[in-house]
Amino acid sequence: MNMLGAQGNPCAAAPSRVYLVQLLLLYLLSLFFMGSPQSDPAKCPGSSVAIPYPFTISDNSSIVRTLGFAILCEPAGPMLWLGSKLYTVLNISLDQGYLRVTGDTVYSQCQQNNGLVTTNFLNLVGTPFTFSHTLNKFTVVGCDAMAMIRSGYSYRGGCVSFCASEGSITTGACSGVGCCQASVPEELKALDLEVTSIRSQLQQSPSGSWSNISRNNTSAWCTKAFIADQGSYVFSRGDLDRNLTNLPMVLDWSIYGGRCSDARRAPQTYMCKENTECYTVANNTGYRCNCSEGFRGNPYLQGPDGCQDIDECKDEMEYPCTHKCINTVGGFNCVCSMGMTGDGKKHGNGCRRDTKLLITAGGGLPLLLVLLMLGFWTHWLVKKRKLAKTRQRYFLQNGGMFLKQHMFPQRGPLRIFTSSELEKATDRFSDNNIAGRGGFGTVYKGVLCDQMVVAIKKAQRVDESQVEQFVNEMLILSQVNHKNVVQLIGVCLESEVPLLVYEFITNGALYHHLHNTSVPMPWEVRLRIAFETATVLAYLHMATKPPIIHRDVKSSNILLDESFTAKVSDFGSSRPMLHNQTHVTTLVHGTMGYMDPEYFQTSQLTERSDVYSFGVVLIELLTREKPIFCGKLDEVRSLALHFSTLFHENRLMEIVDHQVAEEAGASHVKIVAQLALRCLRLKGEERPRMIEVADELEALRRLIKQHSVVDPEE
Known part of the structure; x- marks a missing residue:
């Protein structure tokens, strides 16, 4: 994402x-x-x-x-x-x-x-x-x-x-x-x-x-x-x-009728009866009913078979009070014996000696004020301790101890945000501030109190896989220090849903500029983006210790800032390559159209898997075609396979973007196409390393600047 x-x-x-x-x-x-x-x-x-x-x-x-x-x-x-x-x-x-x-x-x-x-x-x-x-x-x-x-x-x-x-x-x-x-x-x-x-x-x-x-x-x-x-x-x-x-x-x-608020407007068909709660399901197209707290029965029926009050006081196995129980509609009350006070509940404060009698015996208003102040202070202390325990529970739930033990200092200290800071920055995570959605969750645009504009990634659900991705992305980014990688600014560990705070990239994803806009980018800009992305992958494979495999290289994970400089993002599925390892065996993960077929078959992830995915991105830059696209008769086709077929049939220029053909010339296009096809070889050992790819792209950039690539047909 x-x-x-x-x-x-x-x-x-x-x-x-x-x-x-x-x-x-x-x-x-x-x-x-x-x-x-x-x-x-x-x-x-x-x-x-x-x-x-x-x-x-x-x-x-x-x-x-x-x-x-x-x-x-x-x-x-x-x-x-x-x-x-x-x-x-x-x-x-x-x-x-x-x-x-x-x-x-x-x-x-x-x-x-x-x-x-x-x-x-x-x-x-x-x-x-x-x-x-x-x-x-x-x-x-x-x-x-x-x-x-x-x-x-x-x-x-x-x-x-x-x-x-x-x-x-x-x-x-x-x-x-x-x-x-x-x-x-x-x-x-x-x-x-x-x-x-x-x-x-x-x-x-x-x-x-x-x-x-x-x-x-x-x-x-x-x-x-x-x-x-x-x-x-x-x-x-x-x-x-x-x-x-x-x-x-x-x-x-679910019961068809839209959201609960919509269904209630049609009482003749509304299915939730007395003493019930309605909740919306099925993508806001249906709803279901449950009995309200303190009631039991069928929420879709009226009368004795519907939701009826539970007499908690008759529950001999779990009698709720320490002294006397009085049943109420939808609940119950506990009464303490004379001279005792409290809520009287077994799982509450119970009953204790009534201090009011002591106040009366003392006959002093100052004692009452002292006790009131003591009560307010105790309430504040209990509330503060409860909040601290909740934050500590979320901290542990979100992998806080693991992060504390494994975070690396190369990037300097990260900012630790409170949930209230980020709620204020996003207007309580308003839909108006949504900048994007993806498999991991939702990204919000936010403005911090120091006026810094940030992107806040919020997981869409809380489960082990989401926390693992959250922790993994933090660990990977803590080791990465590269100008063409989206910078992680800080984290929030005290909320139920993990939150990561990044620099905000203004121009969005490369995917959008290639496929969702009518204004094409010049070929020189595209070639620079390819070179910058290749240098990031070469850096991950060679300069980090241990080496890192990105695992999800695609145009939607390459962001562009105001000067169209590439910023590689989304390291949630990345994997480190430990010392003396030649591959990492994992469950297959990736995006159709970009995924390395050798990894797809063997589940063995190598740095050459990133090379294959980059080759698909390079073809996207040449053609402005999507990695999976509709061909004749609406069949779904692979861009990599279709591009390779046209190249070997000497029909390459049929698929190349006409602007690229005009600006670069046929000879230059053929050189880039050959480099992309080398990246797409089925056997990983036959593909070039990313540092070799980056070197060749840099040489092509210099040739373009010097106007030394000349199309012989021109």
Whole structure:
């Protein structure tokens, strides 16, 4: 992610909103066909699965097919129509808003191909359900498989599974060898798969003992892809040869009606009843209901089956008071015995001797004032200690101790910001100050109290992976001191969400200037940007100790200041190369179109992986084409492959930007193209080092300045 956020794919079609209208019609039909809700919960005969309202049982299969919340009772148990398939319902959660089902959820194919696209293998469009991105995992089983989740012409997720040798397959481990897993994209309604053979992609065949096995065991090359409950599937070596069936899958559900504030404006269809709280889900297109604190029941029903007051005083196992309990609507009160005072709660302050009696006995107003002052001071001290503990907890949660032990002093001390300072700088992180969005989170423009303009990176969620990226980027930047790297100014460790503060880069990302503007940059400026980026990568590979691999080199991570000087950013996924290491074995990470195919196949990251990605950026500068673009008949094409094909067919000038061709000339363009293609060689050992690339680019810059590159055709 950069200071202005990730760039979109113009080939991707805008998401259809027709299904929103369908959901509203389905809800109205449910009111017509099913009438008033019955006592909750219902059950199918012979089944233990509770079916709470708004889910209802219907004996009409055509209604079940039409209405998202209608359940059909079959001998095998309660069934639900999802798209064109019938699934068995395992359980329904009202509080957490999910539905667990099983059925035909596994896609399988055993033919080798260059990209089999399966549209709507699982389709939830037109239903109130989405694939749960928190409770599911997208899993691929196979030895020669890349399975990607598509949305139009863009990719939303996926993973790669291969088998280097039979001994490399480990039962129980789903780490990319025989089996791989990835997160399910948020708000996913349709599972459109693109299944590709890795061998066909790279025009290479596997080597070693596994290659010999594959000739006798063709089922080992079958690909199985599915979305399943993340706790339900454990990979086994035998899964490569057997069919996988009846894997549980979790679906999130919601009531269509927009945000809660919108739904309340239509009381005739608003589903949350008395004593409930409404919360918005499904990308602001739906909502769910929960009982308010102190109430229990079904929030979608009225009367005795709805949310009713809990009598906490009758809870013998967890009686809440130290003395006497008095139940109230939505809560309870504790009463202390005579001569005692306090909240009377077991988990509160309890009851203690009443000091007012002592004040009366003393008969002095000064004593009362002293006690009041003592009370205010105690309250202030408790509040201060509570705030300090909260900040210390966030400090530890955000990796503070690890940073304190491992931060390096080369860059000098970083500024430590408080959360209130950054809230003031961004007007409480107002949407008006958003400068960009990306996979890591959101970047805000802020103005500090000393009038310095900064960019503040705020993680979009708090989990281990986000904290790891946060800590990793700080550690990497603490070792980097280069004029063409975005400067880290400071951090905020006391807030729940990690915050990094950078210098603000005014002209945004190189990606924007190449692909989203009609004003082209002169070739001399583009060549300088390429040279400056190459020097940064050469510096990371050679001058830092240990050497650093950037791992996500792309035009959206190259920012431009007011003088169009390159500033390389986003080191969250970078990796250090320890002493005597030739590579780092990692889970595959990167951006499609820029990713090194050798790293993609082997999971072995080297400095030559950055060289490959830089080669793609160099082609972008020459052509102003995107790394993944739409060709004829709207097929998705690789810029690197297309550029190489045209070069070897002597048709290079067909793809080169006309301004570059006019300013640089055909001979100069050919030299740059040859350098880019050397960076894009499939074998990393055949690619040049970044220092060699930087030297050649500097020589080309000098030739341009001296007007010594002359096109013989001119």
